[in-house]
Amino acid sequence: MRTSRFLVHGGLTVAAAAALPLAVTVPPAAARVSGISVSTTGSTVSVVTSACTQINGSWGTAALLGSGQTSFAQGRQVALSGTTISQSAAWSGVNPGTYTVTVVCASGSTAGTQSVIVSTASTPTISTTSSPSRGVMGGTGGTVRDFGTVTLVVGGALVGSGVIGAAWFLRRRSKPYRF
Numbered sequence: 702m703r704t705s706r707f708l709v710h711g712g713l714t715v716a717a718a719a720a721l722p723l724a725v726t727v728p729p730a731a732a733r734v735s736g737i738s739v740s741t742t743g744s745t746v747s748v749v750t751s752a753c754t755q756i757n758g759s760w761g762t763a764a765l766l767g768s769g770q771t772s773f774a775q776g777r778q779v780a781l782s783g784t785t786i787s788q789s790a791a792w793s794g795v796n797p798g799t800y801t802v803t804v805v806c807a808s809g810s811t812a813g814t815q816s817v818i819v820s821t822a823s824t825p826t827i828s829t830t831s832s833p834s835r836g837v838m839g840g841t842g843g844t845v846r847d848f849g850t851v852t853l854v855v856g857g858a859l860v861g862s863g864v865i866g867a868a869w870f871l872r873r874r875s876k877p878y879r880f
Contacts, residue, residue, distance in 0.1 A: 736750055736751070736752035736812045737749065737750045737752070737804050737812055737813035737814075737815055738815075739802045739815045739817045741795075741818075741819050744793065744795050744796070744797075744819065745793045746765060746791065746792045746795050746802065746817055746819060747789060747790070747792075748763050748789060748790050748791075748802050748815075749787055749789045750781075750788050750789075750804050750812045750813065751786060751787050751788070752804075752806065752810075752812035752813070753788050753806035753807060753808075754785075754806065754807070754808065755785070756807040759780065759781075759807040760783060760788045760806070760807055761780075761781045761788070761805050761806035761807045761808075761812070762781065762790075762804075762805055763778070763779050763780075763781055763790035763802060763803070763804045763805075764776030764778045764779075764802070764803050764804075764805075765792050765795070765801075766800060766801040766802075766803065767798065768798060768800075773805060776801075776803070777792055779792060781804070790804075795819050796819070797819050797820050798818070798819060799816060799817075799818050799819075800816070800817050800818075800819060801814060801817075802814070802815050802816075
């Protein structure tokens, strides 16, 4: 009787510990981080990404949207240039104000969207929201890169093994005569 109860409780603990890393490592679609990095220097706005691949000699296009502009076609468009590691675009002579930078790869997928504030002050201000119309997006962090599946699985395995080790230690400590 004790052995079967131990197996049931142990099996439930192991199942919960195995499911925890999967739940932790799969971020919801709204929490995914933008694949671009935007910076300002004076009246120049620049964007860098590594999310695009070259198709027919083109990496894609970046657009700088002003406060009244809502679609990609309305913005100041610049072709991306670079290498397989990094692609970039820049706009010079940008007036002070709030802008949205959007990068669309040659494949048609959006690499990312980020807001930026160009000011006349000597220190530029960058907003880290992915879209100004969506409000506060807690938990998006400051990273600019989306990690691959292997990295997330290894991290989940480490978290899972830590949970299993802690459960084993606490069970062993509470009843030292048991496994």
